[in-house]
Amino acid sequence: MTGRPETQDQPKALLGRRILLGITGSIAAYKSAVLAREFIKRGAEVRVVMTPSAIEFITPLTLATLVGSPVHSDFTENKDSGEWTNHVELGLWGDLYLVAPCTAATLSAFVNGTCSNLLQAAFLSSRCPVAIAPAMDLDMYTNKATQANLKTLSERGVQIIEPQSGALASGLEGKGRMEEPEEIANFVEKYFTKELPFAGKKVLVTAGPTEEAIDAVRFLGNRSTGKMGFEIAGRLADLGAEVTLISGPVNLTTPPRVTKRIDIVTAQELYDRTVDIWPQMNAAIACAAVADMRPSTPSTEKLHKGDLPDSMRLENTPDTLLELGNMKTHGQLLVGFALESDTVEESLKSAEGKLKRKNLDMIVMNTLSDDGAGFSHDTNKVTIIQNVDGHNTTHVFELKSKREVAKDIVNLLTF
Numbered sequence: 001m002t003g004r005p006e007t008q009d010q011p012k013a014l015l016g017r018r019i020l021l022g023i024t025g026s027i028a029a030y031k032s033a034v035l036a037r038e039f040i041k042r043g044a045e046v047r048v049v050m051t052p053s054a055i056e057f058i059t060p061l062t063l064a065t066l067v068g069s070p071v072h073s074d075f076t077e078n079k080d081s082g083e084w085t086n087h088v089e090l091g092l093w094g095d096l097y098l099v100a101p102c103t104a105a106t107l108s109a110f111v112n113g114t115c116s117n118l119l120q121a122a123f124l125s126s127r128c129p130v131a132i133a134p135a136m137d138l139d140m141y142t143n144k145a146t147q148a149n150l151k152t153l154s155e156r157g158v159q160i161i162e163p164q165s166g167a168l169a170s171g172l173e174g175k176g177r178m179e180e181p182e183e184i185a186n187f188v189e190k191y192f193t194k195e196l197p198f199a200g201k202k203v204l205v206t207a208g209p210t211e212e213a214i215d216a217v218r219f220l221g222n223r224s225t226g227k228m229g230f231e232i233a234g235r236l237a238d239l240g241a242e243v244t245l246i247s248g249p250v251n252l253t254t255p256p257r258v259t260k261r262i263d264i265v266t267a268q269e270l271y272d273r274t275v276d277i278w279p280q281m282n283a284a285i286a287c288a289a290v291a292d293m294r295p296s297t298p299s300t301e302k303l304h305k306g307d308l309p310d311s312m313r314l315e316n317t318p319d320t321l322l323e324l325g326n327m328k329t330h331g332q333l334l335v336g337f338a339l340e341s342d343t344v345e346e347s348l349k350s351a352e353g354k355l356k357r358k359n360l361d362m363i364v365m366n367t368l369s370d371d372g373a374g375f376s377h378d379t380n381k382v383t384i385i386q387n388v389d390g391h392n393t394t395h396v397f398e399l400k401s402k403r404e405v406a407k408d409i410v411n412l413l414t415f
Contacts, residue, residue: 013189015043016256017238020094020126022119023063025053027169028101028135028178033058035100035181036066042185043256049073049090051106051119075118090118091125095238096188099123100161101135101178107149110158131159131191133184138174161187196240201415203241204277204284205233208248210267212294212317215303222289223375226250228337229287231406233258236285239410244281246273248288267291267317274320275327283333283415286321287364289375293317325359333415336360339375341368348383352392355385362386364409372399380405386412 019039023032032048039046048063050073060071072090091097099106099119109120110132123130132153140146141163154160161184165175179187193199207229211219226247233245234255244260248270254261264270267290278284293314321336328334338354340347344367351365365383366373373381381399385392397408 013042013193013257014039014185017044017192018093018095019044019046019188020090020097020122020128021046021048021067022097022099022102022122023048023050023054023058024099024101024103024106024119025051025057026101026103026135026178027057029054029057031178031181032100033062033066035184036063038181038185039188040067042189047072047090047093049119049122051117072118075121090122092127094126094128096191097123097126097128097130098133098184098188099130100133100184102132104134104136104140104143104146104149107132107134107146107153111149111152129157129159129191131161131188133161133178134163134176135178136163136176137168137170138172138176141174141176159187159191193240196238198236198413199240201241201282202244202280203236204244204246204274204281205229205236206246206270206274206284206286206288206320207233208250208252209289210248210270210291210317211265212267212291213298214295214312215299215301217302220291220294222291224248224250224289225375226252227378228380228402228405229285230255231402232285232287232409235403235406235410244277246270246277246288267294267320271318271320271323275323278324278327278332279329281332283335283413284324285335285409286324287337288320289339290320291317319358321360322358328359331415333361333413334359335362335364335409335413338363338365339368340365343369348385348394351383351385355387355392360387362412370399378402382408384409384412 021036023029036046046067047069048067048071055073064071110123115121115124150160161179163175164177164179166177167173168176208226209222209224211221213219230252233243237243237255237257243258245258246262246264249265262273264273294317296313296315324334336358338351340350347365347367351363355363363385366380370381372379378401379399380402382397382405384395
């Protein structure tokens with residue numbers, strides 16, 4: 001098993017965050033190199049997209065060296081081969097799209113939906129939050145058209161990082177200087193810690209398999225990799241939740257910003273730790289693939305081949321999810337998983353029964369009959385049944401990466 005210790009300091013707000021940094025044609029572009037470095041120093045991953053005019057102020061080579069990945073500035077990566085830059089992928093990659101500096105021309109393009117360069121195309125394709133740090137001369141900044149554009153973008157949800165007053169490139173003195181890189185990084189940190197939907201919420205996530213000892217080296221278990229649970233824990237942490245992750249034996253690194261990880265091995269350990277923590281939580285997502293049975297009399301020593309029994313008495317392991325449902329109080333949200341192998345109709349019937357029997361608010365069902373779903377895959381195909389005020393609503397999703405499935409699950413949470 002790998003991961004951070006059970007107790008740890010609160011992770012950095014930008015650790016593991018994906019920041020798409022857009023740079024436009026302003027003299028302030030030189031500050032973008034410092035800003036990119038500041039983000040990386042704070043643990044973020046940075047990709048850069050530039051307008052053609054930005055290249056006149058700072059070279060892509062400088063930025064590529066600082067961020068450790070290629071810089072994108074054209075719709076084609078290689079004109080000879082016809083390889084194109086996937087602006088849609090850029091728009092989907094980031095946790096935040098930050099344009100710094102943002103010129104008056106780019107402001108206007110964002111307002112009007114213009115798509116004349118790669119940076120603007122990435123803006124139109126972006127599904128993540130967007131922030132801009134304007135940089136321009138005093139008269140351009142105070143112009144009514146510019147102010148109207150800023151107001152429009154703000155009303156559309158774009159975060160505006162106000163420029164500062166000071167000496168400008170024109171020789172004038174006034175407002176229009178792009179905010180300093182350290183202050184922009186502080187702004188982004190504050191956004192990720194205070195402006196997120198699950199800030200202040202405590203969520204328990206269980207993940208991975210359990211192992212039930214037969215002897216000192218053998219065990220009963222399953223093929224769970226823990227990937228689905230870890231993606232859910234990471235997504236919740238990305239959205240500001242204080243996440244406690246209880247994991248069975250897996251070879252996965254703890255997602256950034258997860259507050260606490262507790263490693264367990266057996267179903268009994270999972271039960272004990274989960275039941276102990278649950279009363280302090282706002283929600284729990286039980287993604288762990290718990291072994292339902294365990295040998296009743298495991299050997300504490302290794303059994304040699306000739307000593308292995310012809311049969312083995314098994315006993316039930318504790319039902320952690322059922323106990324959480326019994327303990328659940330008003331205001332707590334409980335989500336379970338159901339891995340099925342029957343027809344869709346039978347699988348849904350079984351999942352609905354588990355939803356009711358274990359007092360869940362939501363259950364995520366997948367079936368081994370779907371290619372690419374279940375254990376040992378990086379993809380999953382789920383159907384989510386959500387109970388609201390005694391009425392079930394079913395949400396059916398296509399095959400997706402487990403990262404995207406985690407987003408679908410978390411998007412349905414209300415607590």
